[in-house]
Amino acid sequence: MIISLEIRKRAKAGAGPILGILAVSYFSYHLIEGDRGLFAYLKLEHEIDKAEAVYMITEEEKRALEKRVSLLRPENLDTDMLEERSRDVLGLAHPDEIVIYRN
Numbered sequence: 001m002i003i004s005l006e007i008r009k010r011a012k013a014g015a016g017p018i019l020g021i022l023a024v025s026y027f028s029y030h031l032i033e034g035d036r037g038l039f040a041y042l043k044l045e046h047e048i049d050k051a052e053a054v055y056m057i058t059e060e061e062k063r064a065l066e067k068r069v070s071l072l073r074p075e076n077l078d079t080d081m082l083e084e085r086s087r088d089v090l091g092l093a094h095p096d097e098i099v100i101y102r103n
Helices: 002-033 038-071 079-090
Strands: none
Touching: 002 038
16 A cells, blocks of 8 residues: 555656656657658758759740840841841751751
8 A cells, every 4th residue: 555655656746757758759859850840841941942943044044035036126136146047947058058956
């Protein structure tokens, strides 16, 4: 009887710290592994970096196309660009020229 009383007393005294340790462990785990945890944050940062790289490439291609289009505007028509486009559209070339098609 005295032993069971001692066990209950120690169990009551140890329950608080054990529950505290379990709570800290639970929240620490979810801080690292959870849906909005550290690993999810790092993965999201990596995806953002990849998206920004794709955006930069797309912007560079856009600037190149805008430059080529500006050369075909009536205000500042570039004859070389006009000749290049007309040959490309019509498929014409001089007999001594070598034509290399790019996509």
